[in-house]
Amino acid sequence: MEEFVSEIKVVFLGASNVGKTSIVTKYLRGCFLQNQDSTIGATYNKHTLVHDEKEYPLQIWDTAGQERFQSLVPMYYRGAHVALIVYDITNTDSYKRAKIWVKEIEEKGMTNVIIIFIGNKRDLEGTRTVEIDKSEKYCLKKKITYLETSSKTGYNIKELFQIVGEKLSQAT
């Protein structure tokens, strides 16, 4: 029998420097309790997400920078319920890397994972190199949600987690 899932595992994926840690920090500002899993060298924050008066206990996983070496261990994202795949809208390589992550999740047969594709650093609109149309088309094709955020200004950060709540409520 499958183990009862009490906490929802949310993992951040994406190239180094796209703003994953900044998004978590911006969202959890001050109210977070950080835990370290020494087996995989990553940290997670516990946070209770409230959506439609229902509580969702989240474990929000962030890397300790291992993605810099393209070396995230499968244990990091194994068993994830939600994958937040981030790129930087001013960095085309990070967009390509994000698409590779989508492919990897698909290839691992993690078909029930809720994927949200995130173009971060929206405040740097003026130096954008990845057109919004391109990302939107890609996500439409993949049937995944696309959102642009800025952890600098806070743009769409709360909304991101509202979408997570919405998706979780539809999934349960």
Ligand code: GDP
């Ligand atoms: P990570 O490696 O993906 O965890 O990225 P970090 O959160 O460490 O951020 C990398 C760099 O990008 C830092 O210098 C951040 O201040 C900067 N950064 C993160 N998010 C944004 C954003 O939305 N806008 C801008 N302009 N800079 C950002």
Ligand code: MG
């Ligand atoms: Mg980081």
